[in-house]
């Protein structure tokens with residue numbers, strides 16, 4: 436059973452519903468490393484018939500062979516999708532025109548007046564890159580972006596260009612947590628605090644995953660050959676990093692987690708689509 440932190444979700448729903456009448460299109464940010472785990476299926480029910488643009492963020496961190504498969508799957512399910520990276524700038528310039536295309540049909544045109552910019556809400560679970568995307572699109576530190584919840588003030592629109600405006604309050608959604616795989620993937624990618632799950636468990640999951648999907652990365656980084664047990668792998672990692680002592684096991688696992696986070700194991704997608712053809 437998956438639950439969604441009903442209390443928190445109710446608040447997120449209210450916040451998004453409050454601004455929805457002002458919005459032409461919703462940007463749903465999804466971490467390209469975890470395109471399934473980092474989505475919140477309740478969003479569709481909240482935004483109803485508002486057009487949605489799914490943005491697969493942090494593309495430069497994700498496995499480039501997996502991302503197009505996810506892109507295709509999301510599009511096949513009926514959503515417009517762009518693969519972006521707010522740090523490298525990849526595809527960022529496409530966002531405004533695609534948003535305009537999506538919103539175009541639904542935007543009321545006032546006769547004799549110029550088209551107004553498309554108004555978008557940036558939604559997503561924590562850490563998917565909402566603030567980074569807004570700042571990158573606006574070309575400045577749009578200070579109000581990190582506004583704390585509950586602060587009453589006039590809503591501000593951040594003008595990106597004559598085509599696009601963003602609402603400065605991102606729609607923060609809550610991740611699902613009681614699915615163990617999802618929780619692990621979200622902890623590894625930083626969407627939830629890693630204290631939620633013990634480091635040992637996280638690290639063991641990561642190594643098992645790497646062993647199954649990216650054995651070459653384990654070999655290259657730590658000299659680990661295929662076919663070893665988990666324990667033997669951790670021992671080798673500890674040895675290759677000069678770690679000894681009673682707590683070698685946990686320390687070695689923390690190193691692997693950090694290496695994953697710092698891209699030292701390469702570009703990795705945790706949620707997998709296996710190629711069928």
Ligand SMILES: Nc1nc2c(ncn2[C@@H]2O[C@H](COP(=O)(O)OP(=O)(O)OP(=O)(O)O)[C@@H](O)[C@H]2O)c(=O)[nH]1
Nearest residue numbers: 492493520521522560561562563564565566567568
């Ligand atoms: N490589 C890469 N890193 C990114 C990208 N977008 C965000 N990040 C990093 O991801 C982390 C979280 O980014 P934020 O923009 O703070 O995420 P957020 O969704 O605003 O997070 P909350 O405000 O906590 O909900 C930061 O360390 C960013 O530098 C991206 O497109 N590429």
Ligand SMILES: [Mg+2]
Nearest residue numbers: 565566567581
């Ligand atoms: Mg933020």
